[in-house]
Amino acid sequence: MSALLDVRDLSVAIGGRRVVEGVSFGLAAGETFALLGESGCGKSLTALALMRLLPPVARIERGNVEFDGRELFALPESKMRSLRGGGMAMIFQEPATSLNPVMTIGEQIDEVIRLRDGKEGRAVELLEAVGIPDAERRAGEFPFQLSGGMKQRAMIAMALAGEPRLLIADEPTTALDVTIQAQVLDLLKDLQRRRGMALLLITHDLGVAARMADRVGVMHAGQLVEVSDTKQFFRGPAHPYSRRLFASLPENLAKPPEVGGEAKEFLAVQDLTVHFPIRRGLLRRTVGQVRAVDGVSLKVSRGRTLAIVGESGCGKTTAGKAILQLITPTAGRVSLDGRDLDELAPRDVQMVFQDPFGSLNPRLRIGQIIAEGMTAQGIEGDIGALLEQVGLDADMASRYPHEFSGGQRQRIAIARALAVDPRLLICDEPTSALDVSVQAQIIALLRDLQARRGLAYLFITHNISVVDYLAHDVAVMYLGRIVEQGNVDEVLRGAKHPYTQALLAAVPRIDGTSGECLLVPGDPPSPARPPSGCHFHPRCPRVMDRCRAGYPGAVTLSATHRLHCHLYT
Amino acid sequence: MLAYIVRRLLYAIPILIGVNLITFALFFVVNSPDDMARMQLGVKRVTPEAIEKWKVERGYDLPLFWNGAAAGLGKATQTIFYGKSVRMFAFDFGRADDGRDIGREIVTRMGPSLAVAVPVFVLGLFATVSFALLLVYFRASYLDTAGVVLCVAMMSISGLFYIIGGQWLVSKVWHLVPISGYAEGLTSARFLILPVIIGVVGGIGSSTRWYRTIFLEEIGKDYVRTARAKGLSERLVLFRHVLKNAMIPILTGVVVVIPTLFMGSLLIESFFGIPGLGSYTIDAINAQDFAVVRSMVFIGSLLYIVGLLLTDISYTLVDPRIRFQ
Amino acid sequence: MMPVILWSDALFFLLIAVTLGGAGWARRHEHLRASWAMVWASRRARAAAAVLAVFFAIGFVDSLHYRPQLPVEAGKPPAYSVEVLSALDALLTPLRTHTEKTYSAPLATHSFAKETQEAGGRDFPPLKYPGTHLFGTDKVGQDVLYLTLKSIRTGLLIGTLTTLIMLPAAVLLGIVAGYVGGWVDDVIQYLYTTLNSIPGVLLIAAAVLMMQVVIDTHPDWFATAAERADARLLALCAILGITSWTGLCRLLRGETLKLREMEYVQAARAFGVGPLAIMLRHILPNLMHIVLIALVMDFSGLVLAEAVLSYVGIGVDPNTISFGTMINAARLELAREPMVWWSLAAAFVFMFALVLAANLFADAVRDAFDPRAA
Ligand SMILES: Nc1ncnc2c1ncn2[C@@H]1O[C@H](COP(=O)(O)OP(=O)(O)OP(=O)(O)O)[C@@H](O)[C@H]1O
Ligand code: SF4
């Protein structure tokens, strides 16, 4: 098989630092090669170097790249440019920022077509090819009018416009929800098969690689440490680093210990509702409501973890903040140990946030950050001991946040929350900004703290695979409401609600089993205009007539397992 | 969209009222009309009669807000506040100290002001945007560095120097154009060339630098990388993608000044003897003609508010995110 | 000798004290130290800082005011001159006192204008101090170099005090508007939009005219002419401040809106930390770089503005020596043949040096402190 792309000994440096070091691999036409690695390992820079689109600070030190028999680094810029439109195309991680905000989708696609053959009007055809419904209208719209998934499809359409022989996809689904990710991955695979394109897929997700790739290359600290056939790789990775990656996958970690004794109800949330008014018109009258949280009832027992799972925008964060009274709920009751929590009770409930970089004030020392809560609550505490408890050194208290990595910052944030000795910790996607190996450490820390201090967790996440490892109970949220809840086994292994089933099926697994998964079409609707009846009905594969008529009532399957679906009523 | 514009219009009303109150307070509450009269007539040796006469001539002899002596509606209207402030909303500015009608004066002086200000604005915008694009095209090269240093040097030079130096060099040494003056019609070109050039040159430094920063910020964005990945040439990337997006921040700074072009430029007009509103203002300031200064404040604010409104409207034209909201 | 501390002196000393204190504070805070080290790493910034330091040193010496003692008459308490001098005047005594009759060109030996001689006929009379006036003399025979050096203090004061005077209001209102929101925000926004919509020059003109009326009607408030001129200078700073605080206020409000949603602010709220403490601990320190950038960026514009305003007649007191009054006085003489160019040239060159240094320094500061400028 003659190679379409042949990379030999590629090195890229930024400043004096080598960030890509001696990378060599080849790619045949019609083949998918996944470049796997954690953040900062140099996979994106490798891809940009192939396109000769490196940022100005980065420099190709040595190596050569042959594409279709031509030496890329020797081509003049004009030749390279025509290759970029036609021979090789690229799509990026953030569909929200990667499209020009002030040009219509159609214009942006036409631009590529014009470069190649001067003909216009194929944009609609391409949009249809990537599965955008109502393509005619969408072509005349601007990026902000499209959902994230649709934007990424439009990006793909744009890349296809030049009929490339190689498509480089840099984390194409990382910013998308699992159900949308499944759709986009499917689309890519399908297009590739039909057009005989080569696909260079860059990802940090082993599951995505397992599902898509023919061959896998693992990058670590700028070096390609292992290249192998996908099947062989997932049967048994050879390099120690690859093995470590596997070991930190949540599904390969042990399950949480069951808490003894009967579960005592601790936090009770009843019919929690948060509506944000939409104001329009001359007098800024309220013309509608964003029903971010629409009647959520939950219970968390002492020493246990309840995970709230759901896709982006379903209201998870809002629910968490409303429980903490950071957002005033529109309606509903929150009580802790039977006491109402409409007054701020900062000692008992604390929160750990998602973004490790935004959650620590850069102008304060670690010690001051941790002491803040204690001062506000008038309690004494040992900062050093707290730091040690979360696995840091006591003498780090005098340092500033910028000196710490994402994982360390998240530990600091946990220490800050623990400083006031809370009994419930609300964790809002505390690991989603972290690499898998760091994620495993943070989860282990959380579990360890739970065992030692008897903490209860409300764990908000969109990542189902961590749920199994951390949670005792699970609540699945869709468009502001809980559609199914129960203990981990009931929900993850005995899911009854079609949405939960779709969510579980969409998660790419490393055994590659989700190949023929249940695809739910479309995007989640806007919480400002929820569909009539069951909110899930426009996407539900098992929709019935009465689903459109009324919202299904609660169905109780066991003492703990409840759901809302007409299939079971 | 329409509702949006109407709302902005309604918002302008309290602002104009606020401006009016501030000027009124500044002119009549901080100082009494007697103080003003004494200052105008010379502080020493003024008789109370002279002060009284000065006040009567200008209508400053009335009470400030409430005329208890007048009858009916006159209680409110025969006051300084009504006569000097409220009437402005009807564009009734009264008379200047030399007895001329301020409103008429403003209308006749707008032409010459615009004759200088519009070319300066248009040519200046074109020159600075082009210059900035040039620097950005050659970014991180010596040309760029030299251009930036040149800009900083140019903006460090006093505007007065450009005018005085320009007049001296072009008119006195080279005798190319008259040193100052103004004429109606086409012959005015002879008089206008130099002030326009000086106006443009004086603004190049700071504007170019500002636009360059905006362009560079846009160039760092993800969609530009996408455009490059599509195989577009650097020229197309710059003109089609970057320029269009950069227009949005540029508009905020630019559109708002368009209406205020009517006000003319104080310095250029007074140095070149152009009978526009700028020199009118300066003369009024030097002659301490309070009525004229007050009228100009009102007009200036009104034009600024119109500018804000135009800015909002132009946003909806260039930014689809606002247009479709 | 009786020391005199004018209000502007006091504020200028305060400014210098705050700068020194701030430097000490910055040394102890790593992020500040790192940013300043970045400023310092630039050769251009170091050169600019050196030039600025010279200017500030001159301004400082010129701010040490006193009234010289008059010759003591026996049996009477010592009396002091009404003229207020500064340490700079004392240092420059020869320049100050060596006045000619009228204009003379730089380093000239003879006067610029012909004069009827005692011996009959008209000729250029020799100067009293030939060849000592580096930049020549002005209309009343004052040394131009002396005038230029005296102008520096005025420029520095306008450039720094203006921002300083408006700073507390801008910071307070900006943060409160952004953090508290609601009607408070509406009121503050209304306030700055209204002030902003009055054309700056006209607002300044109106305010200066009115202030002049106040000063003129109350001559008894001021003991010396220097005090009166000083009052006008400070009032000018205050007026300039009022017209320029709106920009900074809006900037700070916008930034506060962003910071308010930061997770560390939310975390603090979850601990029950009060709004005041949050604004002081979490918002203000994260805005300081904007304030600093505004301070250094505004400086040069204000120095330039002083010249224009003084030219228009709404700047400093006509008796205050400043770049603006120098230019204004010299401009009228350009029509003379041959031209009297030296005092204009001297004023422009010194102003250019000061403003260029300030601009270059400001650029370096912005690059180092603005997280967006990479
Ligand atoms: N302050 C607000 N004003 C108006 N709408 C809001 C506000 N905050 C959130 N929303 C809307 O409420 C809905 C739920 O938002 P929320 O942040 O709770 O979602 P989420 O499940 O946490 O999503 P993600 O996974 O992206 O974090 C979204 O549609 C969001 O746009
Ligand atoms: S109620 Fe109907 S539409 Fe909703 S999930 Fe169940 S089957 Fe699907």
Ligand SMILES: [Mg+2]
């Ligand atoms: Mg969230």
